[in-house]
Amino acid sequence: MDIRSLLGKRVTERIKPSAITEMMILVKKHNAISLTAGEPSSDVYPADLLRESIEKALRDPGILSYYPLSTGITELREWIAEWMKEDELLPQGYGGENVIMTNGSQDGLNLVSEAFVEPGDTVLVENPTYPEALLAFGKEGANFASVPVDKDGPIVEEMEKVLSKGRVKMFYTIVNFQNPSGCVTCDERKRQILELARRYGFLIIEDDPYRYLRYEGNHEGSYIKMAQDEDMVIYLGSFSKIIAPGIRCGFMVVPSKIASQMGELVLATKLSLPAFLQRAVFELLSSLDMKAHLAHLRETYVARRNALDASLADNAVPQGMTYDLPMGGFFIWARVPWLKDCFDFAKYAVLEEHVGVVPGAAFFPDTSSADSSTLRLSFAKTPPEIAREAGLRLGRALEKYRAK
Numbered sequence: 001m002d003i004r005s006l007l008g009k010r011v012t013e014r015i016k017p018s019a020i021t022e023m024m025i026l027v028k029k030h031n032a033i034s035l036t037a038g039e040p041s042s043d044v045y046p047a048d049l050l051r052e053s054i055e056k057a058l059r060d061p062g063i064l065s066y067y068p069l070s071t072g073i074t075e076l077r078e079w080i081a082e083w084m085k086e087d088e089l090l091p092q093g094y095g096g097e098n099v100i101m102t103n104g105s106q107d108g109l110n111l112v113s114e115a116f117v118e119p120g121d122t123v124l125v126e127n128p129t130y131p132e133a134l135l136a137f138g139k140e141g142a143n144f145a146s147v148p149v150d151k152d153g154p155i156v157e158e159m160e161k162v163l164s165k166g167r168v169k170m171f172y173t174i175v176n177f178q179n180p181s182g183c184v185t186c187d188e189r190k191r192q193i194l195e196l197a198r199r200y201g202f203l204i205i206e207d208d209p210y211r212y213l214r215y216e217g218n219h220e221g222s223y224i225k226m227a228q229d230e231d232m233v234i235y236l237g238s239f240s241k242i243i244a245p246g247i248r249c250g251f252m253v254v255p256s257k258i259a260s261q262m263g264e265l266v267l268a269t270k271l272s273l274p275a276f277l278q279r280a281v282f283e284l285l286s287s288l289d290m291k292a293h294l295a296h297l298r299e300t301y302v303a304r305r306n307a308l309d310a311s312l313a314d315n316a317v318p319q320g321m322t323y324d325l326p327m328g329g330f331f332i333w334a335r336v337p338w339l340k341d342c343f344d345f346a347k348y349a350v351l352e353e354h355v356g357v358v359p360g361a362a363f364f365p366d367t368s369s370a371d372s373s374t375l376r377l378s379f380a381k382t383p384p385e386i387a388r389e390a391g392l393r394l395g396r397a398l399e400k401y402r403a404k
């Protein structure tokens, strides 16, 4: 039997290999400096405290012997609701019962997608956007429409043009330090977009993993709070960027009307998240001085960003690279106007100069109009001295590639 002939369209047609993963594998194989992954290095996360929290969670003899609620353990959900309330991100009347634990934000994207997307539905996304979100929606058979972004977020006039052409089921947006462009949706744009959502009746999926990695400027509010009791928004949060991606722990905040159905969907897909992991995360969050931890992260990452910026200014900008310095997050979104094939260049840079970047064209929902002169450079994993070397190598790679 050819087992492949039995595969469904989700796998044969709708899911494609991830350009980010492919680059990460190539970088590892060639032992190159990595500007690829949007993940922190092991010196940044609270490793000791995490180990102690896991040990403490496992000391409870009952912790491994039951199936926890599919929505998540109560104390963790309540901690998250309180934390969001303190930050003025939650609407009135929302609490722990609106929080559903996920296996990271990606799981949240998948659950939202399974709950809402029917084949042929249109999902509006930012252009460029996070490609793995496209996979999550695409695997359920979504069609994509896109809206360009500037430094203040999605361009509302462009959005209206798309909306006037046909029904959009939901809008997926990365509100802070967008992956990959680094843009932040300002509250005024959010107000305008909420108005459009009311008028055209679409749901907003607010993905916010980078919120706490702001290095400059003031925090913006959230769509979910601004929408109050209108049930127009689902918020996705994650501990991947502020604790560690390896714990695979995130959450979504959903309107009360759909909370139990979302819980049932979790049950149908994975029963629940591990109880010991949730307990460990709760222990960690209860004992961590979160403000001090976030301040440490910001201090670390801003130094990395600045070192990469300085090195790019010396080495890559003279080769034609341009970019706006992001005020937070992990990524510098760069353009090299003469570059015609960023996929080819990204491979070349690894093989010739041992530096890995992600080809920017992978972030465009419509491959036929993707900008092939773009590159995404992550400074998350590179301490300043390595960031300087990375910029040097990238500059050299551009110079040699151009002269080829």
Ligand code: PMP
Binding pocket: 038, 103, 104, 105, 106, 107, 130, 174, 179, 207, 209, 237, 238, 239, 240, 245, 249, 250
């Ligand atoms: N959304 C965005 C915008 C991301 O950049 C990422 C991680 N790269 C995710 C979701 C997935 O994160 P998690 O580890 O929480 O699944």
